[in-house]
Amino acid sequence: MTETTKPADQRPEHPDFWCKRFGEGTTPWDAGQVPGDFAEFVARQARPLNTLIPGCGSAWEAQHLAAHAWPVTALDFSPQAVARAREVLGAAAVDLVCADFFAWQPQQPLELIYERAFLCALPRKLWADWGRRVAELLPPGGLLAGYFFLCDQLKGPPFGILPEQLDDLLQADFEQIEDRAVHDSISVFAGRERWQVWRRR
Numbered sequence: 758m759t760e761t762t763k764p765a766d767q768r769p770e771h772p773d774f775w776c777k778r779f780g781e782g783t784t785p786w787d788a789g790q791v792p793g794d795f796a797e798f799v800a801r802q803a804r805p806l807n808t809l810i811p812g813c814g815s816a817w818e819a820q821h822l823a824a825h826a827w828p829v830t831a832l833d834f835s836p837q838a839v840a841r842a843r844e845v846l847g848a849a850a851v852d853l854v855c856a857d858f859f860a861w862q863p864q865q866p867l868e869l870i871y872e873r874a875f876l877c878a879l880p881r882k883l884w885a886d887w888g889r890r891v892a893e894l895l896p897p898g899g900l901l902a903g904y905f906f907l908c909d910q911l912k913g914p915p916f917g918i919l920p921e922q923l924d925d926l927l928q929a930d931f932e933q934i935e936d937r938a939v940h941d942s943i944s945v946f947a948g949r950e951r952w953q954v955w956r957r958r
């Protein structure tokens with residue numbers, strides 16, 4: 758069976774893949790809480806930043822941002838993921854959107870795109886589009902911040918990306934301003950993810 762003839766629920770570029778897993782409650786990537794480097798990043802910003810969380814899943818971080826009065830859009834193309842996010846968010850002031858990251862358009866200019874387990878959920882054939890899209894969505898000075906699954910794991914998701922491959926996707930439009938090891942990873946990512954911040958040129 759080739760990639761394109763596989764059923765939709767076996768193709769991570771299709772919402773059905775993720776709906777199946779959220780529907781079954783099989784979400785090993787879900788930290789169930791806000792990761793430390795992200796919370797620390799939020800705490801040290803001088804003011805709230807208009808933030809997009811693509812592939813938000815359960816949206817723990819969106820809840821955290823809303824609690825700190827940050828404007829935040831949490832976006833996912835899986836209706837089951839959005840339903841789970843709705844449970845987590847309750848009445849939190851989050852713009853929760855069911856849409857494809859590659860087609861969605863912001864209402865207001867973005868200042869931050871938060872990355873966790875989204876790029877590594879995308880098949881490699883979509884990586885160049887991801888790089889182009891984050892650059893299109895952020896104005897000069899805008900930030901791309903979060904967790905990157907840096908390893909040579911071919912089979913996924915999660916699909917590992919090598920540091921030089923990530924540089925190839927981002928360095929024309931972004932300058933890397935933070936890069937450090939992560940100490941509170943869940944087991945799927947442990948020892949293989951780094952916290953990074955990239956600033957749009």
Ligand SMILES: C[S@@+](CC[C@H](N)C(=O)[O-])C[C@H]1O[C@@H](n2cnc3c(N)ncnc32)[C@H](O)[C@@H]1O
Pocket residue numbers: 769770772775776786787788811812813814815816832833834835838856857858859873874875878
């Ligand atoms: C591995 S999960 C990560 C969820 C969340 N970021 C987290 O850290 O728990 C990947 C998520 O990306 C979503 N996703 C994948 N491709 C997408 C796309 N093109 N547009 C929007 N969401 C997408 C999936 O539905 C899934 O919820």
